Amino acid sequence: MGPPHIKFKLVRFLLLLLLVLLVHSCERELRDKAPDIGWYTSYPSALKEAEIAGKPVFLYFSAVWCSWCREYEKELVKIAPYISENFVPLNLDSDRDRELFLKFGGRGTPLTVVLDQREKVLLKFHGSVKSEDLKEILYLVRRGEASPTDKNETYKIQLPGKETYQLLLQYFLTDLKGRYDSFYGGFSSPSKRGSVFKWSTPLTYDFLLERALLTDEVLFSLRKDIEFLYDPVDGGFFNFYDRTRVYEFYFETSKSLMVNALMIPALLEAYRVTRDRDFLGKALGTYSYLITFLLHRESGCFFNAQVSDPEYYNLDPQDRKRRKPPPVDTAIIVEDNAKAILALLELYRKLESKQFLDTAFRCTDYLLMNLLTQEGLYRYYDTGVKKNKRVNLNLGRDIAWLGLALIELSEFNPTYRVSLRKILELKPSYEDWVSVSIKAYILSRLSGDEARKVLTDLEVNLSYHNPDDMVFLLKALENMIERDEI
Incomplete structure (x- = not known):
């Protein structure tokens, strides 16, 4: 039979081999979804x-x-x-x-x-x-007879002052009222085009609650999000549901880090306003989901998403417990982990438990060590089969969201200001008006003059699909007005 230590090593080797094969199988399952019609991937x-x-x-x-x-x-x-x-x-x-x-x-x-x-x-x-x-x-x-693309209505900021703020805020609130669904809740319906999909708009919820604007509509919408999108078995929120299928109530059965990270601060703000412990419970349930299903324990950061599996999520709760949960996408993405860091900081502020702050520090340090390099900031780090693969340098959204996380972290540890400056000095390979707005918000907390330069001549897309896109532009303008620097 052989000595015990040799048997142990053999068993350990076989277990490791099985794990590698399972991970490889999972990666193939995740990557090879599209039918093979000779796809290029470059x-x-x-x-x-x-x-x-x-x-x-x-x-x-x-x-x-x-x-x-x-x-x-x-x-x-x-x-x-x-x-x-x-x-x-x-x-x-x-x-x-x-x-x-x-x-x-x-x-x-x-x-x-x-x-x-x-x-x-x-x-x-x-x-x-x-x-x-x-x-x-x-x-x-x-034949050249198809319509090429969507038309966008834009607004060019000439002078980022009070007048601009009042104009954009009024547009934002009017647009939200046009999108609002008084039956299902939410502001995700296309304005003036009827109600189709239902997904959460957590940045909008948080913004409105902080300013006591449309409070009843927001609280009703959050309760409907909990009713339709929150998973009572595993915790966490699904991405959206489609109510156009009258006889087949359909919901997108994936759970992304992005959605769940942003929902936590919105729920905590709703709890502050109402003291309704259901909001607090769902915030903690969402955190528990992230820790249980998406946490990459080696780094303290979080995976991108748990993939969709309608068959699994439509099982009875007891049957689900006997089934293996859907696999996760093994990419650690900067933008969405920055959102998770912000959620952890908000949990720490509200509940004063050091575990939230420690996890935020640990994930941030991992991102700075592994994805901020001499070449710039990489978008993601793949921990699966393509281990150590880093891709996409200096995307505007990654720079903006990580910068936002760093300025919040610097309130607890000022040394993060050094990394923040490095991030803000990066030249984006691509940035849109949303990432520029987030950058302007960061700068508005440091220097109103720098924020004004960034916002001057910015073209804002008023045909935005998600009202969350407008939030940081409004917050940047508010900060600049408060500092009396515009």
């Missing part, structure tokens, strides 16, 4: 092939947590020969290839963009389309 390579072949690029953005993407992919495979014959098919990840996703106006997944060889957008749409309809749309694109 944007430059696809453009080069498009130029050589004289074909447009069929660019499909998906996500490992997106159940709608799985539905769409069933349709794509039905017309795979048509796509491969007439287009250069390119599949990118909306989380990992975030710069391109935002560049093409991505609001959610699935996102389809058709480009010519010079990167001109010929067609863009969000959501799933039936194969026969998609084939007809693509036929019109080839």
